[in-house]
Amino acid sequence: MITVHHLEKSRSHRVLWMLEELGVPYEIVRYARDPKTLLGPASLREIHPLGKSPTVTDDGRVFAGSGAILEYLVERYGEGRFVPPPGSDDRVRHRYFMHYAEGSLMPYLLMKLVCGRVKSAPLPFFVKPIARRIADGVGATLIDPNLQRHVAFLDGELAKAPYFGGEALTAADVQMSYPVTALIDRAAGMGPLDRLREHAARMRERPAFQRALERGGEML
Ligand SMILES: N[C@@H](CCC(=O)N[C@@H](CS)C(=O)NCC(=O)O)C(=O)O
Structure with missing residues (x-):
């Protein structure tokens, strides 16, 4: 078992x-x-x-x-x-998203979460503005521009095919479900989220x- x-x-x-x-x-x-x-x-x-x-x-x-x-x-x-058939274009796309989810997208989502927590952490009053400034700086120069690129990229990919593994549901959609949900939650105003929302809703409707x-x- x-x-x-x-x-x-x-x-x-x-x-x-x-x-x-x-x-x-x-x-x-x-x-x-x-x-x-x-x-x-x-x-x-x-x-x-x-x-x-x-x-x-x-x-x-x-x-x-x-x-x-x-x-x-x-x-x-x-x-x-x-999993798409070996040698197919969908197999290449599937493999990419299997790795992209944790290797490329999650690090920025995690940084976004950590910076948000730094800003609301119960710190001594004289440290708070410094911590906030550092978190805002990292957000503005590193995290948000990258998240904007990821949102635009994913929107373009879902315009090409309905699933992250291509034409049918694969493990890549399962793997992407967590960062996509986190992205919808944390990337408001960072680009077109409609296709990502539609994908997330379609996955959520599945009985499994x-x-x-x-x-x-x-x-x-
Ligand atoms: N890359 C790993 C990440 C695993 C991971 O960081 N899991 C988090 C939960 S989302 C965890 O265990 N956090 C508890 C902790 O760090 O103590 C994966 O995809 O499974």
Whole structure:
């Protein structure tokens, strides 16, 4: 039996959704975030040294990292589903978005989140304006211009094909669901979000996505 080590409101939703799409039975071990720091508990480090979620165990093997987990699940249980045919243009696009989600887009979304938290952190009054200035500076010079480019890029990609894996739903749409949801949440005013919103709504309507929400709770 597959076990998903599931941190509340996290990237781990993607793994539950993928398993629901595949129709593979699984059990969930739940972890709560620290209400102040939002970090996961130390007990996650007993499963994998990095202590991150999602982490999955299957047949005595331990897997961490959503992209690697999704690829493993599709390869082992997909029977050819959720990945475009080898050698096709869609396969190239699918692979790109499997890596782009965590490798290219998430770092800016995480920086945006951290800078927002720095600005609202309970700091001594004389430090607060300095911290705010640094966070605003990083936002204006690094984070926001990059997020604007990502929004424009993703809008263009969804104009070419309805899915991140091309013409049909693949694991790339599952992998992209978390950063797309975070982008819609954090990138208001940074460019055209309509196609991204439409994609997110279409994914959310899927019965498997809904079942994952019922079992694991909201992702953000
Ligand atoms: N690149 C990893 C990132 C994993 C990750 O950072 N997960 C977050 C939840 S979204 C986490 O475990 N945070 C808790 C912590 O850092 O203590 C993946 O795609 O799985």
